[in-house]
Amino acid sequence: MVPAEKRQRTAAIVSSWDYAPAPEAKDIVKIQDRYGLFIGGKFVEPLSKQHYTTIDPAHEEPLAEVAQAGKADVARAVRAAREAYATRWSKLRPSERAKYLYRIARILQERSREFAVLESRNGGKPIRESRDVDLPLAAAHFFYYAGWADKLEYAFANRKPKPIGVAGQIIPWNFPLLMLAWKIAPALAAGNTVVLKPAETTPLTALLFCDVLRQAELPPGVVNIVTGDGRTGAELVAHSDVNKIAFTGSTEVGKAIQRALAGTGKRLTLELGGKAANVVFDDAPLDQAVEGIVNGIYFNQGHVCCAGSRLFVQESIYDAIISKLKRRMSTLRVGDPLDKNTDVGAINSKMQLDKITSLVQSGIDEGAEIYQPPCKLPERGYWFVPTVFTNVAQSYRIAQEEIFGPVLSVLTFRTPDEAVEKANNTPYGLSAGVWTEKGSRILAMAQKLKAGVVWANTYNRFDPASPFGGYKESGFGREGGLHGLEPYLAFDE
Numbered sequence: 001m002v003p004a005e006k007r008q009r010t011a012a013i014v015s016s017w018d019y020a021p022a023p024e025a026k027d028i029v030k031i032q033d034r035y036g037l038f039i040g041g042k043f044v045e046p047l048s049k050q051h052y053t054t055i056d057p058a059h060e061e062p063l064a065e066v067a068q069a070g071k072a073d074v075a076r077a078v079r080a081a082r083e084a085y086a087t088r089w090s091k092l093r094p095s096e097r098a099k100y101l102y103r104i105a106r107i108l109q110e111r112s113r114e115f116a117v118l119e120s121r122n123g124g125k126p127i128r129e130s131r132d133v134d135l136p137l138a139a140a141h142f143f144y145y146a147g148w149a150d151k152l153e154y155a156f157a158n159r160k161p162k163p164i165g166v167a168g169q170i171i172p173w174n175f176p177l178l179m180l181a182w183k184i185a186p187a188l189a190a191g192n193t194v195v196l197k198p199a200e201t202t203p204l205t206a207l208l209f210c211d212v213l214r215q216a217e218l219p220p221g222v223v224n225i226v227t228g229d230g231r232t233g234a235e236l237v238a239h240s241d242v243n244k245i246a247f248t249g250s251t252e253v254g255k256a257i258q259r260a261l262a263g264t265g266k267r268l269t270l271e272l273g274g275k276a277a278n279v280v281f282d283d284a285p286l287d288q289a290v291e292g293i294v295n296g297i298y299f300n301q302g303h304v305c306c307a308g309s310r311l312f313v314q315e316s317i318y319d320a321i322i323s324k325l326k327r328r329m330s331t332l333r334v335g336d337p338l339d340k341n342t343d344v345g346a347i348n349s350k351m352q353l354d355k356i357t358s359l360v361q362s363g364i365d366e367g368a369e370i371y372q373p374p375c376k377l378p379e380r381g382y383w384f385v386p387t388v389f390t391n392v393a394q395s396y397r398i399a400q401e402e403i404f405g406p407v408l409s410v411l412t413f414r415t416p417d418e419a420v421e422k423a424n425n426t427p428y429g430l431s432a433g434v435w436t437e438k439g440s441r442i443l444a445m446a447q448k449l450k451a452g453v454v455w456a457n458t459y460n461r462f463d464p465a466s467p468f469g470g471y472k473e474s475g476f477g478r479e480g481g482l483h484g485l486e487p488y489l490a491f492d493e
């Protein structure tokens with residue numbers, strides 16, 4: 001037995017310990033001053049002659065000048081993709097296509113530190129996450145779909161799959177390289193060529209990826225990258241020679257794209273927003289559940305479409321969960337994305353910070369109770385303290401609208417039926433979490449929750465073999481797994 005006095009002394013020392021800075025070196029990745037567009041296997045100057053500055057949101061410092069592709073640039077990229085499709089890629093034996101995908105996957109693994117540092121600098125996410133989540137998963141997607149490239153006939157027995165042509169792909173800023181992998185890997189495995197537009201604020205890892213393509217000796221024109229803002233995306237959607245649009249982003253833009261494509265015969269998949277319910281029953285292992293709650297909402301600053309942003313707690317364990325959650329939140333380290341100890345990095349942009357700030361203000365105005373742990377934020381850059389709201393009514397904006405930031409709304413329930421009813425009371429249906437010891441309850445909840453993915457006793461788990469996608473206003477179509485190939489294939493039936 002340790003005497004009480006000594007125990008107290010030790011506890012005081014331990015709680016005063018702090019982490020030494022553990023910054024990842026920046027110089028592993030070379031950022032160019034200025035980038036062109038990647039079309040037909042090489043970088044070209046934009047015909048638009050326009051560039052914009054992309055920044056590091058943690059320091060508000062410029063990183064590079066990036067091209068703003070206009071209508072003629074998008075047309076040029078689509079031409080390159082069409083030519084590569086007709087003359088090279090669709091003619092290639094599937095096992096040869098697979099070799100390129102395997103090569104890309106291996107090069108991504110080899111260069112993963114470089115990509116992780118660049119992802120964290122351009123997007124603000126902690127290096128621990130870009131290193132341990134974004135990069136391994138991006139490589140895993142290429143490995144996984146490489147495996148399917150020469151097995152499509154077996155995957156879709158008696159259905160004679162064939163590629164559809166040129167795919168236009170538009171991605172958001174929260175997982176830039178990972179979303180690129182989710183889009184490009186299945187499209188190429190199925191025999192299509194692509195024109196991809198990264199998000200305006202996070203183009204740099206997509207531009208570095210062009211170097212991987214050159215290293216892998218991918219035939220020119222199979223992948224084309226056009227940078228720019230929403231206008232570039234709209235040009236890609238409008239182009240008449242694109243056979244399919246794959247979009248990940250906000251529900252608002254998704255709806256506009258669906259309207260623009262109506263009647264054109266172009267194929268479309270939409271991966272949109274979410275407002276996921278994370279439901280904790282009174283028989284759940286509470287400490288594990290608290291870890292899952294924290295991971296569910298504070299991972300990647302809450303810039304996650306499937307974030308567990310609405311927490312439903314069974315009334316009998318409410319006090320215990322809230323006190324454990326607050327204690328855990330006080331240990332989160334917010335700051336430099338390149339520091340290996342950082343848990344919560346920078347908000348991706350000024351625009352997103354303003355959106356989070358105004359929704360949080362609406363929560364206060366509508367009468368919810370706010371808690372933020374004591375936290376020292378860096379002076380420059382875009383930051384938001386991990387936040388939890390209690391005393392939230394279902395009608396409040398913070399319980400209805402996607403905040404896409406580190407902000408959790410807590411609600412309560414008494415019975416499983418009430419939990420289901422409240423959890424489904426949203427226009428979205430992307431994901432959900434259930435925490436309980438009972439297997440039968442997990443299965444019952446998974447059946448009743450209107451969500452594309454339901455995690456049980458875990459949260460934010462991804463695997464390339466597992467399909468991901470939404471119901472209702474969260475979109476349609478699936479990415480990942482066998483399901484993720486179907487949107488890129490036509491069938492002779």
Ligand code: NAP
Binds near residue numbers: 253272
């Ligand atoms: P966003 O504004 O919808 O942008 C997504 C992409 O579309 C960006 O590349 C964007 O360019 C482009 N874009 C904007 N306007 C366009 C238009 N009129 N036509 C064609 N393309 C256009 O969304 P965001 O602000 O980047 O990302 C946050 C949202 O995405 C959240 O609502 C989140 O839930 C959702 N999201 C969903 C998933 C999913 O898998 N379901 C994954 C990640 C994010 P700019 O960069 O220039 O705006």
Ligand code: MG
Binds near residue numbers: 230
């Ligand atoms: Mg946007």
